[in-house]
Amino acid sequence: MAAPEIAALESIRQTLGDTLFYYGFSPLVKIAVLLFLGILPLITYLVLAERKILGYMQARVGPNRVGPWGILQPIADVMKLLVKEDTLPKQAVKWAFILAPCLVVGPAFIIFSVIPFGPVAKPGAMSWFITDVNTALLFVIAMATIGVYGLIIGGWSSNNKFSLMGGLRSAAQMISYEVPQGLALVGPLMLAGSMSLVKIVEAQSGPGKMWFVFPQILAFFIYFVAGVAESNRNPFDLPEAESELVAGFHTEYSGMRFALFFLGEYANMIVISAVATTLFFGGWLPPFGDTFPVLAVVPGPIWFALKVFVFLFSYIWFRGTFPRYRFDQLMDLGWKWMIPLALFNLVLTGAIKLIFFPHN
């Protein structure tokens, strides 16, 4: 779809000048729009969707009291969390206790700045992404790693044994799953030949090209499983593991700080889904390449959102179906299966590329 070409924007551009417009005004507007109209409502309604879907899977109807079909439930939840008492344990390490939720939420939101939700704009309009960094993939990995520190710090600073165990578990999980996740991302990277996410998406379109999920099914699988583990979702929700560790790293958190952890978890889910969409499922591209031109009528961002929703649904579906791994089994899975498979995939991709497409 054409980027928003509004006359007002054009006049602002002329007033501010190109530099200020493209590097100052435009990103700020996009961030504001993305954050307040995109991510935050999406997260709050993702919570509702999760409760609804889980409810339907579990022979019940989920929240349906606040507003018709419960659509005002997230607002009620947010209000509740905002006005609840925000307890600070007496023996907690205060600065770390306060810092931890921010460390979880911040990086998760920052990642959205490099994710392309739609195609590059024609000159004179805003693109459907905040910025296109040529090392975007590294940026994504780096930021995703920071989020885990929040869990560890939160678990440690609470001065609670269950929290500490949750923190340690999340540390173990991070170490085990960062590696296969990173390695899995190298596959599409090699195929696309660029670290820019926009370039990677563009490399999946055009004649003779296909979504990277087909050549890189293994990498996609590893990435998604590792992603589920990274975002601490069932069946890898060990750091919380409410039946074992009460609530894991956020046992002592309440009110808005707890809400931030919650926000971070769901933001991470969206990030993982968005990155998976971008790298493996052609981002904003319509399915079936150019076979059905009618599909291209639907704007790119909508395709992007649809694909993300599919992933989010499977997240919820997993939560509704699977038991939880034990933490040593989780690490077994990471080290003994995922990393060798990811390495194998890497070697295979490299070899095929070297032999069959040496000039690509």
Added chain:
Amino acid sequence: MSAVKRFLDKIMLLDLFAGLGITAKNMFKKKVTVQYPEERWEPAHRFRGMFRLDEDRCIKCTICARDCPIDIIYIDWHQEVNPETTKKEKVLDRFDIDVQRCMFCGLCEEGCPTEPKSIWLTTKTYELASYDRWSNLYVDMDELQEWKVRPAYTDQEIS
């Protein structure tokens, strides 16, 4: 062969997909939730709900009070001459049930020698929640006889 099949199952994650299939199938099945204040669950005929007393049928034998395992039925009666029949009759002074501690075992009803029973629990009432234990869950004779369904609280009642 079976080893190959098992290996393939393992690789294809069939066990996991089977579980996912079951949860997906259940998404479209009928839901069992009862939307409580609007819909109400209808108890069975023998449901042991709140007590009812029929003073006319009661012969003041106090067996129900004696059969109660936790002694929450308090009965006082005296004899007086009925002016119409000029017969001596037992008259209830007090028939209180302290429902706060009642465990709804139904032994009082079972012990009642009259036919039909003078005290029974099949009132199909389960909405016994109240804001004040003593005033709402200590029921006396009149209340036991006039017991209708205790209405679920409404907004007006709370205020």
Added chain:
Amino acid sequence: MSDEQDAKPPGEKPAAKPKPAHHEEDPNKPVWEKDPTAPEWQDGSSDPLAQALKEEFGDAIESARSFAGDLTFQVRRDAIAQVCASLKTKHAFTYLVDVCGADYPKREPRFDVVYHLYSFAANRRIRLKVMTGEDTPVPTVCGVWVAANWPEREAYDMYGVRFEGHPDMTRILLWEGFNGYPLRKDFPVEGIDTGSAIYPEYYEPSAGPVAGTGTGWKPAKPPAEPVEKPS
């Protein structure tokens, strides 16, 4: 719904109302319509197991009787562990069903410790009984069956019967420092004043919550007057 409420109670007559009693019992009547005949104590010393035990332990087996099919041995207190070991190893009573106490305050010594054993091989349950007093510890059978650990602790907790050689002779259901043994016949049902016994830092001796003041399971007597209700 309220119509149903006012209706007469559903006429659920018990299907089996006892028939009016006849003077002579009808011999063809099914057994459940006759008066129940309570079982009686019978001498069990002719049982092979009783004879074998008697042979091995002599006087330590004080009596062997059976009631309702359960063979009961009265065992001398100091011999119980050996008897149990012998029953386990020689007579295949590998499964200790339960250990419990009982209090007979009029008797001397006042407590019973009752053991129920089961043999998988013989599909048979027997009972051993030991008499003991408050100051005379019973040898533990924890060494014979690990299973005896908690039931013995429970017997100690409830009756104050001590078990000698028990690895962990502490209270199990009640807390350490509970004053008294609740299943003894002389323990008041409405509870005891446990304030200072449990929280000496809060209560003076013999102060604290008083038993039977409405926090117990049963008021000392029913409310004298019907409760006044706020209108």
Added chain:
Amino acid sequence: MSQPSQPVNLSFDDSHDGLFAKGEEMELNFGPQHPSTHGVLRLKLKVDGERIIDCYPIIGYLHRGTEKLFELHPFFQNVPHTDRMDYVAAATNNLAYVGAVEKLVGLVVPPRARYIRTILCELQRISSHLLWLATHAIDIGAMTPFFYMFRERELILDLFEQYCGARLTLNCMRPGGLPHDLPVGWTDKCRELVEMFPAKFDEYEGLLTNNRIWKKRTVGIGILPPEVAIDYGVTGPMLRGSGIAWDLRKAMPYEAYGEVEFDVPVGKNCDTYDRYVVRMEEMRQANRIIAQCLTKLPEGPVMAKRPRVMKAGKDSEVYYGIEGPKGEIGFYIVGDGTPNPYRCHVRAPSFINLQSLPELAKGYLLADLVALIGTTDIVLGEVDR
């Protein structure tokens, strides 16, 4: 009896030695308020990282002095108190108690009552096992089975309600028989349920039995060898999971169990998975028993002739145990010629089975502990009485 389809690594400790280097020990208080202690169980744990070195259960938070209460009431008034011990299996508690009283007094129960009691007990067994599996699964992290099992458990509770008017604390048996006959149409509803259940069991098994995560969490966890199991006195599915085919319903048939056919499933590897498989199979067998009882259900009275005030003989004592859903639940009743029991002791299966938890848990991880609490299938109301 189905077996786990893959060999089990019995040497759990050896295979992971490298992973868990000896570290600093920590004391961890697990419960009494913890999501997966099934009530108010408290465990004092000594852990090395997440590995459990020692486990000391502290119980009694729900102690209500039920045995003292028994001594204060006549025989028939005690039945409601037994409901409140194992509150998810009230019918079997009732049966154990009234069975003991009947043995003490010499009452003989009419055949129709025996069959109805058997049906009630087996329904109760299914509902208790459903509750067990629901909580066991949610302990291990599978959330959805919980709701499916409660959905079906409700149907059983509806049947109980139609029979005796209560759903949980049934008070549905009396010494000498039953308080009511079955209501009209009850057997048809029960038969419908019985026909529906096998498909439901398949559904649960589809979610769990072959699931690799479920297997990883249960196979080889909490091994209780048969000789240790006997030594600890564990009964019920715990014992049968350890490979000992001992079931009081077979060994000392009571009520109508001698007249129906059923199998006693046993485990092979003595682990949590086997105990799960045993319980699943037990539900199917219970279903089978109910179907047979419904077919054979005789006509006749449901209450024997009994005195209004039931008195035990002087100096009489009996022990009567039945196979409850959790193991052998037995009552030791001493009579002294009065209408009250002089002494009434409960052999609570949860209490005895819980005793083996430290043995089960030692050397495993904290995450396994919740699976092990689940697999012992305790109800704290019965542990503490």
